[in-house]
Amino acid sequence: MWIFCFCCRLFSKRDGGATALKDPGSKDWKNIGAILSAHERSTLHLYSYQAWKELELRLQKGKTIDNINQQKIREEEKYWRQVLEHLIAMVRFLGMQNMAFRGTTEKLYSENNGNFLKLVEFLALFDPVMSEHVRRVKDEETMVHYLGKEIQNELIYVGLYT
Known part of the structure; x- marks a missing residue:
């Protein structure tokens, strides 16, 4: 079974690079703790997470395009x-x-x-x-x-x- 990062799959820019949890995902359940820890600190993940939360906030306030x-x-x-x-x-x-x-x-x-x-x-x-x-x-x-x-x-x- 594959594991993916939700916000990185949906909100990262195409040219923003790849991480183990964006493309292609990970099946390495033995080392998942280290993979998650490294992924959560990555710049790609932080930008993707911020974009996700900004969209959520705009949707709540009705401020979308x-x-x-x-x-x-x-x-x-x-x-x-x-x-x-x-x-x-x-x-x-x-x-x-x-x-x-x-x-x-x-x-x-x-x-x-x-x-x-x-x-x-x-x-x-x-x-x-x-x-x-x-x-x-x-x-x-x-x-x-x-x-x-x-x-x-x-x-x-x-x-x-x-």
């Missing part, structure tokens, strides 16, 4: 949910008032772009969510903007059957 990425994903989901809620409300408003949606152009801040886009522009003056969305569209930070005629038609269709 993954948590930061997950937080950013949640923020982006919240943003897009708010944008869609605003757009759905605008579609419902225009539909209830029997108002035309589109004009002759489909570009923000252009003449004759229709009631839907004019409503988006108007809300961007006062609402931080729509203001941020319009800024992203104008600065071409996003190619997905949900302001085109296809999404308008989809939102109308969904609104008719829900």
Whole structure:
């Protein structure tokens, strides 16, 4: 039966060298006391142990890279949910008032772009969510903007059957 050092197997750098308990492990049960003693004092083991404990601490405090990425994903989901809620409300408003949606152009801040886009522009003056969305569209930070005629038609269709 082989014996390995848990933290050295998982947390040592590949080019950090090898010890008897990392690669390939040890089967020398007669001398295991001396092997363990020497291994526990090795620089490789001390660095690996420190990396293991630092990871454990970061996991407990929620300070891992993954948590930061997950937080950013949640923020982006919240943003897009708010944008869609605003757009759905605008579609419902225009539909209830029997108002035309589109004009002759489909570009923000252009003449004759229709009631839907004019409503988006108007809300961007006062609402931080729509203001941020319009800024992203104008600065071409996003190619997905949900302001085109296809999404308008989809939102109308969904609104008719829900």
